[in-house]
Every structure is written in structure tokens, then in C-alpha cells.
Amino acid sequence: MAYIFTVILLFLLELLYFKIADRYNIIDKPNQRSSHTTITLRGGGIIFYIAILIFFIQSGFSYPWFMLGLTLMATISFLDDIAEITSRLRLAVHFTSVLLMAFQMGIFSPPWYYIIVTFIIVVGAINAYNFMDGINGITALYSLVVCGLLYYVNRTVGFIEQDYLIYALLGIVVFAFFNFRNQAKCFAGDVGSVGIAYIVLFALGTLIFKTGDFIYILFLAVYGVDAVWSIVRRLYLGENILEGHRTHLYQYLANEVGYNRLAISGLYATLQLLIGILVITFAHYDHTTQLVFAIIALVVLSAIYLLLKQYIIKTYVSNKTVQSHRYATDIKILD
Template sequence: MLLGLLGMFLLGSFLVTYCIIPKIIKVVFHKKLLDEPNIRSSHKRVTPTLGGVAFFITIILSFFFLKKWDEDIISLNLMVSLTVLFIIGLKDDLVALSATTKSIAQILAITFLVCDNNLLIESLGGFLGITELNYWFYLFFIYFSIFFIINSFNLIDGIDGLASSVGITIFTFFAVIFYFLEQNYYFFLCMVIVGTLLAFLTYNLSEKKKIFMGDTGSMIIGFLIAVLALKILSYQKEIGSIGVLPENLPIIITSIISIPILDTIRVFIIRTVNKKSFFIADRNHVHHIFIDRGFTHKKTTFFIVIINMIITLIIYLLSMRFNSFILLLFFVLLSMVFYLAIFYLLKKNESNDLKKKR
């Protein structure tokens, strides 16, 4: 029964998205609502950039089929929040908006979600010795986490296939956790998003029918990543069913979302050191560095997704044996090792290319 429903939501969302996107592409070309390449762009041709419209339609439709399992009665809040993000994201894709305007809209979307205490987190399960959460700290934590993850995910949407592939990886890990927690609503929702992203990926990697998710898509997916991550965090008492110490749950979730989080922190540090505004785009992201060294979009995406999976699996295995202090240290060291290895290999590849040219 569960397997059949899984297939229904996965295949259903794939087909709906797959059928909607060509219609969006047709309208975008007719109205000339195309993304023009610029100095930061990794593409050379004008490309439709409203793939996120298909995300919104598919996910909103899915809530009507998911309501049977919605014990938290969170669907309505999610629909309102996603609508706010859809409107502001669509506006930004058509007419670039200021960072302030987008930030206000994101905060408003978060407010609609938390107003009914749908993401109530009472404890961090002993993470770094933290147990009970003060209500005001809890509110700050919720707002900051969702806001940060929305914008972090937006920043990795720079090359073909990367954001959707990382999203598929993240929601698949989330789905596994929700399955073992017996939270069918969130499990099926993850499958809907995976199906949606898989359908989008087929177009995003296509040469003839290429489309980008745009800010509309990246904000919707980033928001859902944040919401589902925090929802998992609220199941501190039940997490023992997958063999994880409750205090290690925050680190496991962070490892699953490690690619957007680590890249954002790294870029923030670089811009701070160079005294540049964080809101001015550049080509310092890891995926841009891969591309600038001659890697294809597909190879870059493959390497980054594999790194994400390896970090997550290693942290999960270590979480069964070590406390949160030691696990956090492992996570930091592991992240540093991977980043140093990446830059060493890229530098070596660049040196080899220079030798060949000589």
C-alpha cells in the first residue's frame, strides 16, 4: 500500500511537472521573458527562467491529495507561505527586485508558517549541552534557519542541474528519515518534490528545451528544505528509532544540507575579507570554480552531489557512536578536508592544462 502511494506521488508529480514545463517555455518565448547571459552566467544563450512556476503548481496541487495524512494541519500554512514566495519570486524573475524587498517577503512567508506553532521545537536533545529552548530563542532560530537556507539554496543555482540534483539528494534523505519516523505526510511530500525536480532536471539538462528554475523555483525549494529540516528536528524523542542519538540530530540535518550551507559560509567569509557586499553576485562559488577550470556542468554537478552524499553517510555512521561535541568536530574537519581536496585537484588540473599548452 505504502509503496503504491509512493509511486503514485512520485510518478504523478513527475508527469504533472513534465507536462506543464513545455507550456511555460512556449509562453516565455512568446512573451520574450528570457534570461540574458551576463558575466556571471554559465550559459551562452537566452533561456526561459520560469521553471519554478511548474514547481508551485505541482506542489500546491499535491496538498489536496496529501490532506488525508496531514495530522499537523500544516498544508494551509504551507500554501499561503509558498504563494507569497511564488509571487515575489515571479516578480523578481521578470523585473529584478532589491534584496530588501525579497527579504521582507521571505520573512512574511516564514511568519505565515510559524503563526500556528506548526514547527514547535522544544529542545535540541542535548546538542552541545543545549536542552530546553527559550521561546524567543526558538523564534529567532526558526526565522534565521529558514531565511538562511532559502538564500543559501538560491546561491547554488548557478549551473545546469546542480540545484535540482542537490535538492533531489536532500529530499531523498529526508524521505528516508520520515519513512522510519512513520510520518507519511512528510514522506509523501518529499516524494512529490523529488518527482517535480526529476521532471525539471530533464529539461534543465536539455539543449533544445532548456529552462531554469529561477528565483521562483529556488525560493520555493529552499523554503521547503528548511521547513522539512526543522520538522525532522522536532522529532527529537522519536529519532532513536533510526539508531541516532537525539543530540546528534542537528548535525545530521546540517550534513544533509551541507552543500548550500558550506558554500554560502565560504563565500560570505571571502566577501567579508575582501570588503565586498554580500548582496553583489560574483563567481566565487564552488560550482563556478569547477566550471572556470574546464569541467562541464554535468561533471561538476556529479562531483558536488557525490560529496554531499559521502559527507551525509559518514556523519550518520559516526552519529551512532559519538556525542555531539565530537561529531561536530568531525563534521567541520570532514568539510575542510573535502574543500581542500577539491581545490588541490582543481589546481593540479589547471597546472596540467598549462603544461599541455606549453
């Protein structure tokens, strides 16, 4: 009954936010980098933070340092959704929030350079998660799968309070109801994508820290491969990786090839689920076997990703460029 009441409350709070967003014009307007074509409410992902806040209160204030970090992260991200925040301030808050997360997990015992590496990985993962939030349903379905995998593992490992994952899942389900549509009612916004990334990474980091099995990082393998290879390609082309773009594979599939966005989101989530099941299976083996599996999985996933992306670029992107050039030439001749 508590979970049913929470779902109802989250629905009501999400609807209340929609009224606030509409009143104060918190919207996402399409631009040349967007994968949507209509004005849509932004920041609906604030429900992820609210869901964990409810857990925090009803659990007797579990994980206070994490909650403080999540609050800082959600606040700066929401401000970034409604106003322009400098990258220096945003990065400072991100590092502070990661510091609080690390303190909550108790990882300050290793050598200092382990902590620095942890900061870089977590901040990078949070920003990658944010970059991947570009089409209807992708953040909702992918997060649903990852949290579902963590929930399953937690039933036997017991690395975090089970309600933490349940309330996160409830928030995701409510958001998905409004976002997993061909015409989305709202987008997650930075407050949503960054917030759910922080929520997921705290649980994932706690799992890895408790078990010592780094193989669980592959619960984010699909997002990781797309984000990393997109960054590598943009660096190779001399582009600014901090600027918005439409060069992720899922964006090419949606914008260039024209596949249904919900189907693409489902594909990413399904692929991550299959990899997650394999991860859970190999987590019972020794670390050498885990490492071999992780390398093979990343190599195969990367190969499929690069071949498919190269095919799309050659077949669709290049043809569109040629056609646009010919069209411009024809117009000039007619003039």
C-alpha cells in the same frame, strides 16, 4: 497510478510554462557573472511549487500555514524573476514565510531568542540555496539527493507525510529532465531555487524539531560550506555579498578550470549523498558523538574546499589575469 498521472501532469504543465515564458520573454541572458553562454528560459523551477500544490490538494490541505508561506515565497521570487523587486520587500516576504513555516512546525514554545536564531538560519539557508543555483543540474541533483535522504529517514522516523517528499521528488525529476543537460531547456530561476529551498527546509526543520538531532542539518553540508566560505572570502575582499558573482567553487571549476557542468553537479550531489549516509549512521549515537562527527566532517570538508579553491585561484584565475594584462599591453604597444 496516482504518481504516474502526476508526473505526466507535471510534464504538461512545465511545457505549458515554457510557452508562457517564451511568449512573455521570461529568459535568462548571459552576463559577466553567468556560467552559461546562451539565452535560456527562466523560472522552470516553478514546477516545484506546482508539485507541492498538487500534494496539498490531494492530501486534504495538509500543512496549510506552510503552504501559505510557500505561496508567498514563490510569488515574490517569480516577480523577482520577471521584474526588479527591492531587497527590503523580498526580505520582508522571506521573514513572513519563515514565520508561517515556524508556526506550522510549532516551534514557538522555546525562548524568543531561539525563534530569532531560527529565522536567521532559515532565511540565510534559503538565500544560500539560491546563490548555489548557478550551473546546469546542480539544483536538481542536489535537491534530489537531499529529498531522497529525507524520504529514507522518514520511512522509520515518520516526521512528515511521505507523499510530501514523494511529490517534491516528482517535481525535481521533471525539472531535471529539462535542466540536467549540456544545453539546458530552462533554469530554475529564483522561484525554483528559493521554492525548493523552502520545501526542503520545512521537511528538514520538522525532522530536527521532532528528533532533537541537529546533526541532520548536515544534509545541507556541501552547499553550506561552499556558500559560507564564499561569503567569508567576499567580506574579506570588501565585496557586496548581495550582488551576483562567480566565486563559488563550482563556478571556478566550471568557468576557470573548464570541467563539464553536469559532472560538477554530479560531484556535489554525490559528495552530499556520502555525507548524508554518514549522518544517518551517526544519528543513532548520542548527541556528544554526533557533535564530534559534525565538527570533524565540517573541518575536513572545509579544508578540502579551501585548499582546492586556493589551488584553482593561484593556478587558473591568476594566470588568466596575467595573460589578460599581457594581451592588453601588447595591443597598446601595437596601437
